[in-house]
Amino acid sequence: MQKKLLHIINKEDKKNPLTDEQCAKKMSLNRSEVTQLRKSLGIPDSRDRRKPLLKKEIEEILSTNPDISERKLTKELKKLGFEVSRFTVSKLLEQITTLIEKGDSPSIAHKKTRTKSLQDPFTSMIGWDKSLKIKVEQAKAAVLYPPNGLHTLIVGATGVGKSELAEVMYQFALQVKGLTSEEFPFVVFNCADYAENPQLLLAQLYGYKKGAFTGADIDKEGLIAKADGGILFLDEVHRLPPEGQEILFQIIDKGKYRKLGETNVVHDAKVKIIAATTEDIEKNLLGTFRRRIPMVIELPPLDARPFEERLEIIKLFFRKEAARINKKIFVDYNTMRALLVYDCVGNIGQLKSDIQVTCARGFLKYVAADDVNDTVTVDFACLPIHITKGLLNSKWDRGSIEKIISDDIIFLPNAIYTEERESIYDFSENIYKTIEDDYQKLQNSGLSNDMIEQIIGEGLEAKVKKIIKHITKNKDKLQKQDLSSIVKPEVISLVQDMTKRAKSVIKDLDDTFFYCMATHLNTSVDRIKEGKPLSNPYLDRVKTDYPDEYGLAKELSQLAGGYLGLELPEEEIGFIAMYLRALANSGSNPQETIGIVIVTHGNVAQGMANVANMLLGVDMVRAVEMSSKAISGLS
Structure with missing residues (x-):
């Protein structure tokens, strides 16, 4: 041998x-x-x-x-x-x-070659190395499995990206095989287009002989012949009738098929099938068909993916719209927040459509106003009503959103950046204008006053944190004497006294509080003297959720009479409490103040702790594994 x-x-x-x-x-x-x-x-x-x-x-x-x-x-x-x-x-x-x-x-050795490494097509999919990592590995395995790859079924709700995954698999296959699109075709067929006419559906797939049915005047090649040597993508494959699924068995098993109307002639075709469906495959596909598709990839819905990935998807669509209209697109913070949290039942597909509609409304206003700034503004008034109501969704975590986005964004036709539009001293001055503008926009959207106040109130806390973040970042550039040209002397004196009193209660309070209060109260005093209204839609929640800070703020407000000769209203006391709350917690880490200890008998606790930390993305669960004698001693 x-x-x-x-x-x-x-x-x-x-x-x-x-x-x-x-x-x-x-x-x-x-x-x-x-x-x-x-x-x-x-x-x-x-x-x-x-x-x-x-x-x-x-x-x-x-x-x-x-x-x-x-x-x-x-x-x-x-x-x-x-x-x-x-x-x-x-x-x-x-x-x-x-x-x-x-x-x-x-x-x-005398030649320095320049070789370009292949760009993995899967990196174009947001989440390819995170929430979709396992799905991408499955897709690559389906393409690379010898000798010619595996037939694949992609499962997922409408709009999750099934077609995109199929196309990326095709691009990856082209790359690894070193073929052109002519040598390795990609043919798409939506089975729903002919679902009501099974005979016509089969004719499209397999082709037909002249005279096979009424109207078949000539011989015609089907899509399987066109996909020979490449990939046939069957979208909404559940709409393929049982006989259509069964006829595919010959292609899958032996690479052979018959045209409609043929009985003796058999054709050869080397076709790899990628199918996609939104339905339960156990109920809507024949068991004999499912068994012939070895690779099943299930894509997650949008609400099951991290907020970070949803934000990147939103940014991608805005960049595409900016490129489409060749204009800068300004999107305010509240609009981005709404897009992040609303219930997008149609997943990525609906999100794309909603952003296009939103941009179209913004573009219409831009054209009507003949904006000289050459920037399309997308704000609350541009959003469909089902998105604005999404801010009232109790399921989303405001803290998680604020970690990934805290500012307005400007999208350029070929780039993206976040632009700080306000100076250091403008932030607090604009807080009341922000309330008034947002209120008007939301009223135009047809929301009730209760809903408007809830939405604006939720945004106010983020606005306060944004002010603090901006002043903290630029604090080294500020000088207290510089304030005298902007802030009234009596306000500066008042704030110095308030800061001293606040520091006696909150030990780690720094000078950020002084700068925030000086610019904020300067604007508030002007508005009070001019008879302009002060509004704080978050007031009731501040009283309920932050009673200690509100009590301290009320005490600090009593100092105003001696310096300003006026009494600060409740709305203003609420803002002072919000600044106190945000600054008192600005240096804390939830993982340093909150912890969970799991105590068990045997080697169980550590496994539970590891799973909990992994699922929650934290490191705050600790394990203690004790003997039964030690546990009984604790009781």
């Missing part, structure tokens, strides 16, 4: 060595027997046997054309008789490039 194996390998095509499977067929043995026999003779596997020759040919091509692309290099190698994929060429190029940089490749 050893001599026979040596004879077969010596006679093989050196450019395309025989695999152990191919040798086993020639020797009428099992593959495992051939592998063991080959190893006992010290013979490398087929890839390693070809590698020196393939490497030599690549180096020769690079020596004359160092800037050749991987796709063209793969084509040149195929012309030389190598049956090789672009993926294999890419990996070998990386090794050769490393040798060149070290000076260990004498045949082309």
Whole structure:
């Protein structure tokens, strides 16, 4: 047997060595027997046997054309008789490039080749390395599995990105196979388009012979013939009737099919199927069909993905709209917050549509106003009503949102950045204007006063934190004497006294409170003297949730009479309490103040703690594993 194996390998095509499977067929043995026999003779596997020759040919091509692309290099190698994929060429190029940089490749040491590493198509999918990581690994495995990949079924609700995943799988397949779209086609068929006419549906898929049905005046190729050599994507595959699913068995099992109207002629087709459905596959697809699709990938709905990924998806769609209209798009904080938290039942597809509608409304206002700033403004008034109501959704966590977004955003046609539009001293001055503007916009949206106050109130706390964050960041640039040109002397004196009293109660309070209060109260005093209303929709909640801070704020407000000769209203006391609350907690970490200890008998607690920390994304659960005697001693 050893001599026979040596004879077969010596006679093989050196450019395309025989695999152990191919040798086993020639020797009428099992593959495992051939592998063991080959190893006992010290013979490398087929890839390693070809590698020196393939490497030599690549180096020769690079020596004359160092800037050749991987796709063209793969084509040149195929012309030389190598049956090789672009993926294999890419990996070998990386090794050769490393040798060149070290000076260990004498045949082309005088040439510095420039090779471009392949850009993984899956990186275009937001969440590819996070919430979708396992799904991406499944998709890659389906494409790479030898010899020709696996048929795949993508399952998920409407709008989760099933079509996008199918297209990315196709791009990945093109890349690793080193083929063009003409050599490896991607044909899309939506089974729902012909769901009410099964005969026409089958005719579209398989083609038909002249006379097969009324109106079949000529022979016609079907989509399976067009997809020969590539991928057929069957969207909404659950709409394929049972007989249509059964006819696919021949394609899946043997690569053969018949056109509609044919009885004796059988056609060959090498087609990989990717199917997608929104329905329960157990109820809507034949069991015999499901068993023939080995890879099932289930995509999560949008509300099951992290807020960080949803934010990136929103930004992507705004960037696309900015590029589409070739204008800057300004999106305010509350609008971004609403888009992050509303119940988007249609998932990513609906989110994209809603953002397009929102931008269209903003663009209409821009055109009507003939805006000289060349910026389209997207605010609450532009949002559909179902989005604005999303801010009232009790399921979302305000703290989580504020961690990832705290400011307005401007999207450029070819870039994105967050622009600080206000100066250090403008922040507090604008807080009342923000309330008034938002109130007007929400009224125009048709919301009730209660809903408006709730939405604005939720946003106020974020606004206060934004002011504090901005002043803290720029505090080193501020001088107390600079305030005298902006803030009234009596207000400065009042705030100095208030800060001293507040620090006696809240020990870690710093000068940020002084700057916040000075600019804020300066505006408030002007409004009071001018008879303008002061509004704080968050007041009732401040009294309920922050009683200690409200009590201290009330005490501080009593100092105003001696300096200003007026009494601060409740609304203003509420704002002072909000600043106190935010500044008192600004340096704390929830994980330092809140903890959970799990105590169990045996090796159980640590596993529970690990799972809890992983699921919650924290490190605040601790485990204590004790003997039963120790536990009974505690009681």
